Amino acid sequence: MESTKFGSLFTRYCRYVPSRMIASRVAAGCAISFLVCLATSCSGAGVRLGMAQPSQGYVDENVTLGLNEYVAYPFSLRTGGNYAELLDYRIDVTRGGDIDLYIVPPDGRSGYENHTASFRTFVLREQNQSFSGWSPELNGPVSVIVDNTDLRGAIPTGSVNVSVFVRVISYHGDPVWVFFPWGWLFLGMLAVVVIAVAVLLALRSSNKI
Numbered sequence: 001m002e003s004t005k006f007g008s009l010f011t012r013y014c015r016y017v018p019s020r021m022i023a024s025r026v027a028a029g030c031a032i033s034f035l036v037c038l039a040t041s042c043s044g045a046g047v048r049l050g051m052a053q054p055s056q057g058y059v060d061e062n063v064t065l066g067l068n069e070y071v072a073y074p075f076s077l078r079t080g081g082n083y084a085e086l087l088d089y090r091i092d093v094t095r096g097g098d099i100d101l102y103i104v105p106p107d108g109r110s111g112y113e114n115h116t117a118s119f120r121t122f123v124l125r126e127q128n129q130s131f132s133g134w135s136p137e138l139n140g141p142v143s144v145i146v147d148n149t150d151l152r153g154a155i156p157t158g159s160v161n162v163s164v165f166v167r168v169i170s171y172h173g174d175p176v177w178v179f180f181p182w183g184w185l186f187l188g189m190l191a192v193v194v195i196a197v198a199v200l201l202a203l204r205s206s207n208k209i
Helices: 002-042 106-113 181-208
Strands: 058-065 069-077 083-095 099-104 123-128 130-134 140-148 160-172
Touching: 058 069, 058 140, 069 083, 069 160, 083 099, 083 140, 099 106, 106 140, 123 130, 140 160
Parallel strands: none
Antiparallel strands: 058 160, 069 140, 083 130, 083 160, 099 123, 099 140
């Protein structure tokens, strides 16, 4: 009788110990996974989702950025002598909150990806849902970063849908403003003024005669 009780207790113990060990391992694994996820989400490190081909000279796409994600587009520009290149950009959030936009040299991108809040930039636009404009004349490799991380600037609250358009503009010798609509508008207004003055002078001369 005693041996039967002992055997029953031993069987229960053998069943209990492995189950308890498995449960402990599962709990430990869950805790480690939670800590890794927490560290990743809180680091503001970002995730590089895609890259434009430098040979294309432009990018025109819609991209979805999750919380603490970013996308970087590399370009190679050339400026020197009577020739110059710059970037024409338009970035619009179609769904979601504020984002940031940076155009950076290689060391600026390295600083950004190493989570340095004071990285070097050519263009710095933050906490908005729409960005458009032109970079300064640039020479060498640069990157356009569309940012939905909490490194600096806007504080992300979730994923965003973003329309991204960036192109390289080049020119030889002529001033940059000639290539943009407001430059042509200025030239048109100037031409109207010159013609009006010429007409007035002609009318005054005819009246004197």
